[in-house]
Amino acid sequence: MTATSSPVAPVATRLAEHTIEIVSDSGEGAQKCGQIFGAVSAKMGNGVWTVEIIPAEIQPPPRIPEGASGYRIRLGAGTVTNWGDATNLALAFNEQVLVARHRLGALAPDAVLLIEDKWATHEDADIRTAWAEAMAELATRPYRIIPVPMETECLTLVDNARKGKNMFALGILACIYGRDMERIKEQIAHAFRKKSEAVYEQNVALLELGRNWAEEHIDFRIEVTPAPMTEPLVVMNGNEALGLGAIAAGMELCAMYPITPATSVSHYLSEVFERFGGIVHQAEDEIAAAGVAIGSSYAGKVAFTVTSGPGLALKTEFLGLAIMTEIPLVLIDVQRGGPSTGLPTKVEQSDLLAALYASPGDAPHVVVAPATIEECFHIMVTARRIAEAFRTVVMVLSDANLATGVTPFPRPKGDVRWQADPIDLAPVPEGQKAYQWDAETGLSRRIVPGQPGGAYTVTGLSHDEGSKVAYSSGVHQRSSAMRSRKLAVLQSLLAPPTVYGDAEGDLLLIGWGSTKGAIEEAVDRARAEGIRVSSVHLRFLSPLEPGLKAIFSKFARVCTVEINYSDEPGDPYITEENRRIGQLAWVLRATTLVDIDCWTRVPGEPLRPGSILDAIRERTPRGGAA
Amino acid sequence: MTATCGLLPVLEPAEHEAHYEITDYEGARARWCPGCGDHSILASVQKLLSAEQLTPEQTVFVSGIGCSSRFPHYLRTYGFHGIHGRALPVATGIKLTRPDLQVFVVMGDGDCTSIGAAHWVHALRYNVNLTVLLLDNGIYALTKKQTSPTTPQGFVSNTSPEGGVLPSLNPLSVALGVTNASFVAQTAEWSPAHLYATLRAAYHHRGLSFVRILQRCPIYSTAVYQAAVQDPARIALLVHDDGVVVPEIEKIYKSQVAHDPHDLAAARRIADATDHIHLGVLYRDPSRLRYDEIRRVPPRTAEERLTLIDAELDRYAV
Structure with a gap:
């Protein structure tokens, strides 16, 4: 398929969300393009979650799949809590980086792919062959592929299209998604604040060139309407x-x-x-x-x-x-x-x-x-x-x-x-020791140099309250207890975690760290299917938040979701006894004696809610809302 | 002594009400072996603290791990007895945060020139205002006689039963090779007058003063300095008005070298010389850049910071 000339602006399709990515060789500016698009979208009130696509090297050779560098933006009408599942629209500066994304499964089966078309007719026969092979590979899926003469267009304004092609691309996205051009210009001014006015103007000219080109040649528009803002963000x-x-x-x-x-x-x-x-x-x-x-x-x-x-x-x-x-x-x-x-x-x-x-x-x-x-x-x-x-x-x-x-x-x-209080250099009260451990809590007031009456030597050697080196077993037992007790005291001050979803059910997922958005989205989708699943997200790993055992007891199965390695049951040599499990699962099993399962992956990318949903389905009775 | 440290409510000691005697700086009873050179260094340091009337609570001794690193325990000042090789980063952190404190660093040869070598090089370059003492007995003593970088070649130890295979590392040459190093001196604990004079010069230097103190270990490395102790002719004093001048020992150490501590090239030649053990200030340049000075920023009150944070959040406002 090719882009068609459309003198009348097409009607926009209104969607709750759309995921966009822009990929190029390293140094061609796809990241900057994506960053500006993301920032402007956020400022327009859209929910946004962005992910950088980063090659391992600073300047890998051009046109290789491993060199793909770019930015992915999940754009939503409401709050977006994670990067989602797959890209709906990709804009690529060459076919190799696009194929890389295809091979990674990053692209939705019906994704729209906008691609720089200069490689199709490149003077180097090897490049033309590579293009043809890549196009054939992409044609195995029902993508909509739209060739874009990015370089040809840019060369009408600048001598070196490598610098500024990203702004042309940004213009195309601005047109498709109806982005506010003034806000984009503000972001460009900020991005190039250390460069000259001429650089800014050239970038804006290329931006407008891209937008105008898309106005004329792209036959669809996408509208992800921002929800009205209820508080300053x-x-x-x-x-x-x-x-x-x-x-x-x-x-x-x-x-x-x-x-x-x-x-x-x-x-x-x-x-x-x-x-x-x-x-x-x-x-x-x-x-x-x-x-x-x-x-x-x-x-x-x-x-x-x-x-x-x-x-x-x-x-x-x-x-x-x-x-x-x-x-x-x-x-x-x-x-x-x-x-x-x-x-x-x-x-x-x-x-x-x-x-x-x-x-x-x-x-x-x-x-x-x-x-x-x-x-x-x-x-x-x-x-x-x-x-x-x-x-x-x-x-x-x-x-x-x-x-x-x-x-x-x-x-x-x-x-x-x-904020911390200013340093208090008041004299140390008479008789106060360096570690005046409260016998119940192990807490003590710290003393800092400059305080008269202190003059202690702190030491990594085992020591008593007075920070005196002590070799007797009783002192080490007691000081160890005092240091350890503090964690229990802290735990006593924490509230049990909130369960996301019902307080009982067939499956409870437990996560920690950045996976919260993806896990909760998967839970929402599973619950919509009638699956009785909930989740808990831990912020405190040491000490653990209290009340976990009671929460776990209300669920038929408990499973951690983590981005770390665990052995797959059923793999060669892997048994129940030797299986190495997810790290949080390891900790929770040890502390609660609950038979906790884990679902972990190390894909080198954030977890996708769709993958977590699959894991939920595998672990729950189907059509569960009995 | 007046200490100013931005907003810190630093207490100014009452005008000379207190006079600190040497005994006021005595901490726990030193547990070094009888005959250990560290005793003499401790005594000289206590004498220095008293002579300079350093307020004990305004003074911090930071050490690593090793025999010599027990030093802070034996003083009645604030002390930080840390981990092996890492005294200098801790001292740097203290001084960056509290320029009002007088910070001393005590390290052994393994501590400073082996496991902590990276910190040693970079601390010399940062040139933070610290008084740094290397108590060099040429052996790992606390762990019972292993070869250290400064152990002489051929010296028999538990890790080199046939004798150390490599020539020893010269801490003076290393220190003088570091860009922005500002004070390098050498002294010996068996010459208390020279030791004291050198410590005093080091203390008065603004910037990092690095003093290598030759120190006997009576248990594991007696032989390392034996010849120098017994034969004063092996020692040459560096004399100069800008260095240390110790007239009372000139009768013992007849070999003297006039050396201007501002002459870096000459300092390096002296450091590398093998004819004598040179005691004195090899190098001193108080004009070198000091990291703690150039990184000092105006302090903010909580309210000021809050206002500034609000302005900063504006940059990110949707």
Whole structure:
């Protein structure tokens, strides 16, 4: 099929949602195009969830499937909580990156595919052959393929179409989806704020060229009407939300070492933190980053460090020290695929056990996981307060899905009480010890250098209340109990989690972290089919939220849904005894003695609600609403 | 001493009401072996603290792991006895957050030049205002006699029963090779007067002062410094008005080298020289960039921050 000339604007099809992706070789600007489209859509009031499509290399060779770089936007009339199942419209700069998306199953069977057509008639015969083969492969599915003379059109305005083709593409999408051109221009101005006026004008000219071309040649329009806004919203990605949350919590030092996908937290903070009285310290390595943060916390603040799995591994000795010396510290782990370098740009939730049991010895600490981008902001306030009040390490487990996803959420109303109090250097009361453990709770007031009457030496050696090195077994037993007790005390302050759906049924799904939106969407769809399924989403992994056993008891089956590896029952050698299971399932089985199942996948992409729905169907009686 | 630290309600000690005697800095009774050089270093440090009238609660000693890293326990100041090799990042974090505190770092040779080598190099480059002491006994002692980077070649240890195979690492050459290093000195614990004078010069330096202190271990590495202790002719004093001048020991150490601590090329030659063990200030440049100074930002009150956050959220408003 080809695009037809349509002098009269076609009638728009009104849809509740549509998923769009734009893919190119790395460096051709598909990501920027997608980011602007997503931001403008959010500002127009649409629900949005975006996902970056990132190749492993910075500049992979052109026109190879593995080099696909781009951006996917799920556009909704209402709130969008996850990336959805498949793309409905793809715009590609060459056929190889499009075929890559096809092979990954990223495209809906009836997707519309807009594709740069210059390769069909390229002077290089190999490229023409590759094009023909790719087109034949795509023709095995009922896609609607629309060739677009992107480069030919762009060359009417610019000498080098490689720069600016993305703006032409943006113009096409603006036309199809009826996007506000003024808002797009504002976003372009922001995106190119460090470039000259001429660059801005050229980009806008290409944008308009694309829009005009589509007006004339594209015979359909799609309308995803925004729901009326009921409260002020902000739109950002999860790493920006973590950074801004740290500021809102009154934190003043972020020590880090570059690691994907965590680094953009520090990119954001490096740009703004000093205005808020804070600094980003780029340390010489992951270990030093933990050390500098601990030093800063010891000196009276609550500092934080940002890393991903391999960095977490390197920091573990220092984490043990902070736990042993009861120095508050917040550690953000933006999880990626592992082990080793693994899938550095892709999502995974496989650091849970490492986060819980990272440090040698008994090292009780707090582990929390934000479930949404909004929670990435608020969890930093919570983490700082817990770290301070409980004198311990709080780990925040985010992941690549939250880190780079962009979605609108209610604008936080800041509160001065979120911030740490100024350092109190009042004299230490007579007789107060370095760890004046409350016998019931294990809590104690921290003392910071500068306070007269303190002058303690903190030590990673086993010590008594006075921080005196103590070798007797009784002291170590008691101090271990005091450090451990704090977790139980924290749990006593938590509410049981809310069950999404009915409080009883055939199946309960349990998730943690970024999968909340996809799990709940799958639950909604299954319930619409009459399946008696509910879900629970945990934010606290250590201590666990209370009341889990009681909740589980109301369901015939309980199953975790996680983005980490578990053995498939039925695979060679895999038995019930040796099967390695999902990480949350492992923890929940151990703590509740409930026979908990797991459904886990490590696809290097977020879970699709449709896949979770299939897993629900496999585990429940059909047509269940008895 | 006046300390200012932005908004911090830093207490200013009452005008010379308190006078701190050396005994005011004594912590737990030192548990080092009899004859250990660390005792002498502890005494010199306590003397320095008293001479400078450092307020105990405004002073922090940070250490790693090893015999020498027990140092903070034996002082009555704030102390941070951390993990092996990582004293410098902790001290950096303290100083970045609390410039009002006087921060000292005590490390052993394994701590500083082996497991913590990366931090050592980068701390020299950051040049944060810290007084850093390397207590170099040329052996891993707490773990019972293993070869360290500064163990002499051929020295027999439990990990090198045939004698260490590699030439030892020269901490002075390494330190002087680091871009932006600002103070490098060497002294020896068996010359208390020189040790004290050097510590004092290091303390007064603004920036990271790195002092390698040659230190005897009477149990595992007696032989390392034995010849130098017994034969003062093996030692040469670096003398200069901008370095340390210790007239009372000039009778013992007759070999003296006039050395201007601003001359980096000469400092490197001295560090590499094998004819003598040189004691004194090899290098000093107080004009070097200090990371803790250039990274200092104006503090914000909670209210100011809240207003700024609101403006920041505007950028993200839908």
